[in-house]
Amino acid sequence: MRLDDDQRRFRQEIADFCDTELAGRKRSPQLAAEFTGKVAEKGWLGLNIPVRYGGLGKSPVHRVIFNEEMAYRRAPISLGMYGRSFMLFGQTCLRHGSEAMKRKWLPKLAAGEAIGQCYTEPEAGTDVTRIQTRAVRKGDHYAVTGQKMFITTAHVLKHTLLMAVTDPGAPPENGLSMMLMENRSPGMSLTPLTAMGGYRTNQLFLDDVRVPVENLVGEENMGYHYYVENKPFYLHKEQGAIPGEMQYFFESLVSHCKSTTRAGRYLASDPVVRQKLSDTQSRIRASRHLAYKMAWMEEQGLELERIALETRIFDVEAWLAFNDLAMTVLGRPGQLSMGEERAPLGGVLQWKYQYDALQYSTRGSPSYTKTLLATHALGMPEH
Amino acid sequence: MDFGLGEEQQMLKKSARDFLERECPPSFVRQMADDDKGYLPQMWERIAGLGWVGLAFPSQYGGGDGSFIDLMVLVSEMGRCLLPAPYLSTVTAGLHILRSGTPQQKEQLLPDICRGRLVVSLAIDEPGGTEFAPEDIRMEAGAQGGKLTLTGTKLWVPFADSADCLLIVALKDGALNTFIVDTGQPGTEVRPLTTMAADHQCEVKLNGVQVPPQQVLGDGGGTWRDLESILMMTAVLVCAYMLGGAERVLEMTVNYSRERVQFGRPIGSMQALQHHCADMSVSIEAAWALTHEAAWRIGEGLDFAAEASMAKAFTAECYTRCTQLAMMIQGGVAFMEDHELPLYYRRAKALEVMLGDPDAHREMLAHRILD
């Protein structure tokens, strides 16, 4: 698994960039905005967008390198938000969008404007066929009415990728469409929701919201098919970030264990702790390999469903297992919140134990993903 | 031989459940998490009035002459609702006084404890110290003009900011003793710590706090051995508390799985989820087995440290695992703060590392079996 010269240079460039922009700087929303702007200026938010649409036209492996390095260095940029923007809307647009749509929107993505995701509803979580929001064609626009749930970027981004019913008479698989909707449109109202770890998301109420017809992505009533086809990318919107982030926190935990004693010896000398740490390192290494492998397979044009499912399951279980064991290793001090002077690692691991719990269910729980793996990839009979 | 609860115990369980379901809904638990005291004194009074605080204390001191099993039954119901109250902390402190105090100290303190008039907490561990590691306790009673003084910091003291008095564990003449200190005293500084589960653990700083000789618990020869035993008993009560919560979490998950329809059927009809719920159920059953073993032995005055470690290690991992599986099965809604699962999710992890984490207990048990 060797990177070529260009890829190795790219990784070094990111590392140097992060050093320059972040060394000694205090984290703040201002820094995050500034940093993100500079990343956009470098064109790195359009890494995989073809050059003719304003992107850098780089390979999937570049994407993984970018996410991994940025995550490892805890760069103040929302890799998930930008990642999803490309992996959901960008990929679908490239495959199915009209030339006009590509020319209009892909350069925006490349310049750093992210597009959100607006699929989930109270009755439609993992099962998108239960979506009920209606988009009624009325001449030059659609009138959208319905309710969306857990729409995290509705209050931060300008546009979002909506999935709605355009043909109520057809089976759901043939009646859903994808279209770009402007947040803060007339008819749209938003209720903020707070989740564990201070995670902020929204409930959306749509009442005759106007969506121009040219905002339809691809063909009408093909939305579900695009969604299924896009699954491997959707599952890995921040491809490479998980092993990168884990490696960072793993190293922090190791440092802590090397400098903290319990019952008269360093935690790092406790065989039980050592086992947990070494198991974690193995899992991070496997996760990293899988991320690069999948990107390489994408480059080769190989079928991605199986590896995408396997990797997602593996990543989530490894990530959540790490958060769990880290809290046990830290013991009582690990319970201290951020801001408490004695909180180890600044109290960030107890925050992650809560915040990352989203991964139990987002994009499909591990149970559901395993069922897909068993039936779609391993050929076991469907229920 | 009888593996069941007695009739009175079943009545206690039912009345506790009814009371707590009414008085302690999740909204109340959330409210108390933001509250300065972390509990409602009026509710504490009512609980004391029901005889719950004094349940396991002798009637001689106004207690209910209840057994350890009675206490276990009650505490399990509290764990089911995550009752915000200085209950376990006060009862533990009271049991320590009962076991090690002089007759005068018992007369002076226990009746008020049983009546709910005195909130007491044990202050044992210091920054950097580990539970059940007496060698980590460095605080030493100094002498100043014939008086004993205490200086230093204690951590993880539950509800210290509401406690009327604290039982401070420190060295005196080379042995660990317990010092009864009124919290109002000059030189005491209490600060609640901000913790993940908002469980109101506090930092206590003592600066030359004076302790009259009659405030040294017992005969002054050292109380560690007995205290260790009391702490292990508390660990078993915590197991009952955890299992009350785990049962509620499983119940919540099963109910959700029956209602939530995706892919044309209730998600609870999917085998994978059925197996996860069955796993939780089996694990809870085995955890109760160990908790009952330990609790019964405590009630009979038998050696119970091995059983207590078995129960604490197993039950903590069971509870944590249940909250994680529940989070997975219940999905996005349960991740929201207005859902009750986050309360259990955080509390499970907090209790796992309290009173000895699973690895520590397994090592203690291994020591008993192998060395």
Next chain:
Amino acid sequence: MDLAFSQEQMDFREEIARFCNEKLSGARTAETAAEFRREIAEKGWTGLSVPVEYGGLGKGAVHRVIFMEEMAYHQAPLALYDYGVTWSLLGNMLVKHGTEEQRRKYLPMMARAEFFCGQGYSEPEAGNDLTCIQTRAVRDGDGYVVNGQKMWVHEARYYRYTLLMARTRSDVPPENGMSLFVLDNGTAGVSIVPQLAMNGQLTPQVFLDNVRIPAENLVGQENQGWRYYLENKPFYWNKEQGAETGTMRRLFDQVVRYSKTHQTPGRTPYPGELTRQKMARAAAEIRALRHLMYRMAWMEDVGQDLLDISAKARVFHVEAWIRFTDMITQILGRYGQIEPGDEYAALGGTMSRLYPAAALQLLQRAGPSYIKSIIARDVLGMPPAW
């Protein structure tokens, strides 16, 4: 709650221990084993659960579990599994549903351990789902003519009887058309073909070709077989109730002794901390399992419903046992895989046999997966999977 055994129960346990220590301290041969079995039968211990009026001791389930546990702990040369199968199947079935004649015929013999009875339920197309069985029993004069094929029939070559499940009606849903029969394995038309399994045991397939079964061998009522089977499940799932605990305790004690005497030079403390963690985990699981087994026995004695506890105890047992055998093989390392007889074999080579055999637990009697589905549906009330 009172987890103390009664004086009588404690005395019984002590008596078994004394007896085993006395009789099993010398060399173990086929003769000493036969002698042992004869003496046990004479004491009436093989008829512990058989009612007094049928020649047994009429003791409760707790006594039975004590017997199984102690015998297993002392590695008594007894086929505890066979006793367990026979009692949990035929014994139970006859006491609850048998005719007086059947009880008078079989129970005294069972008390004297004069036969074993196996289970003839599964077929090639009917494993966990017994509604698929195809073995037919057609009424013909004063008996039934049976045709079909059974799999996983307990040692039909050595057992005298098989409790056979067959369809007696095909015009109704399967659950309403099955019956149970006591089949004498020596009956004309019965042929037994052994299959070798991973635990080194031969497990037979039984072919039934126009086998005549007398009408008096029908257990209970015709077409009630499915109901009896369901009712009997808790007993059948845990047919070694007590023995599994005794075995685990014995192995654990042996491993503790082994770990203290087999020190790796330069390593202190031994066993290493990770091994200590595993052993502590195992000790807790064995204790939990033991509690569950005795609790279940007490519940049986006081007449409580056993579905919930038996399903959970069975799942816990199997999974704890797999983890336990896994742990021991890790502790014994390479020496654990050497077969009995070799000087290097650790623990007498036990694990070389037990580890592969442990896998059998995953699928016998409906594996844990199947029982978990039952827990989910029937105990927790989750919607049926189909």
